[in-house]
Amino acid sequence: MISIEKQALALFAYQYHNNGVYRSYCDLINVCPSDVQKLIDIPFLPIELFKSHRISCTEKTEMIFESSGTGGPVSQHHVASLDDYKQSFNSGFSEFYGAASDYHILALLPGYIERPNASLVFMCADLIQQAKPKHSGFYLDQFEELQRVLVELDQEKQKTLLIGVSFALLDFCEAFPLQLQHTTVMETGGMKGRRKEFIRKELHEKLQKGFGVDSIHSEYGMTELLSQAYSKGNGVFKASSSMLVFIRDVHDPKKVSPTGTGGLNIIDLSNKESCAFIATQDLGKCYENDTFEVLGRFDGSDVRGCSLMTA
Numbered sequence: 442m443i444s445i446e447k448q449a450l451a452l453f454a455y456q457y458h459n460n461g462v463y464r465s466y467c468d469l470i471n472v473c474p475s476d477v478q479k480l481i482d483i484p485f486l487p488i489e490l491f492k493s494h495r496i497s498c499t500e501k502t503e504m505i506f507e508s509s510g511t512g513g514p515v516s517q518h519h520v521a522s523l524d525d526y527k528q529s530f531n532s533g534f535s536e537f538y539g540a541a542s543d544y545h546i547l548a549l550l551p552g553y554i555e556r557p558n559a560s561l562v563f564m565c566a567d568l569i570q571q572a573k574p575k576h577s578g579f580y581l582d583q584f585e586e587l588q589r590v591l592v593e594l595d596q597e598k599q600k601t602l603l604i605g606v607s608f609a610l611l612d613f614c615e616a617f618p619l620q621l622q623h624t625t626v627m628e629t630g631g632m633k634g635r636r637k638e639f640i641r642k643e644l645h646e647k648l649q650k651g652f653g654v655d656s657i658h659s660e661y662g663m664t665e666l667l668s669q670a671y672s673k674g675n676g677v678f679k680a681s682s683s684m685l686v687f688i689r690d691v692h693d694p695k696k697v698s699p700t701g702t703g704g705l706n707i708i709d710l711s712n713k714e715s716c717a718f719i720a721t722q723d724l725g726k727c728y729e730n731d732t733f734e735v736l737g738r739f740d741g742s743d744v745r746g747c748s749l750m751t752a
Contacts, residue, residue: 459498485720491516506560508664521714529711533681546572549605588617614651627658641676667711
């Protein structure tokens, strides 16, 4: 079996030669393929470039996923193969939770469900299609119906997953507080200007109280990636097997390490025809046991290096 490092290095070589934007970025920061001998040598493309460039190794596009944005240009991810995306998120979900078919899956994603090109909605729709059919589905403003369904499923001791954007979960559990014993509540982040921003600990405390659960799970993903990471509590994430997470020095973006605190860099081995090496705008902390936390975002500044491509 090929090691993850060999897979990543081979993917770097492929994307350097076939992704013109990524190659231009590598050239601008003076990194050539012969310089890349190990994982931390690989250049990470600033995620902001998805807002201004078509990041792809091929002319083929099956779907363009777009970020929600809060005004101004949004990220566009030209996905060459939706099957690659399905395989990635289904594999990642099953690693942490088992088969989607074992669950009733309920999704509360206002602000996303209205957008047909949201990658999170696409993922949830596919998982819902595989889930137990009786109550699985999207719930937009039907809070009373959602409460009824959650209570019914919980009383029947049915394995249930409620996945939702943070502000909607808060709105719901404040209006309809519950005491659930057989339901996993998973937040996907994002107040989107709809609510006061909370640190994750405070958010989870409010959600735990509102739903009557011992822990709040979290999903970490983004428009520009095909893989996800999951947390089963306390905001500590573990990446799926197709994702690797590194820390970059906030003062020297070419300095990357597997542990420490700084900007989060992601290797997404599923992102074969786009760019697998992404420097995100998230600040985080990586630990020696391959877990990580998301501490916040860079305050109003682009990821360093973007100016090279947009000047």
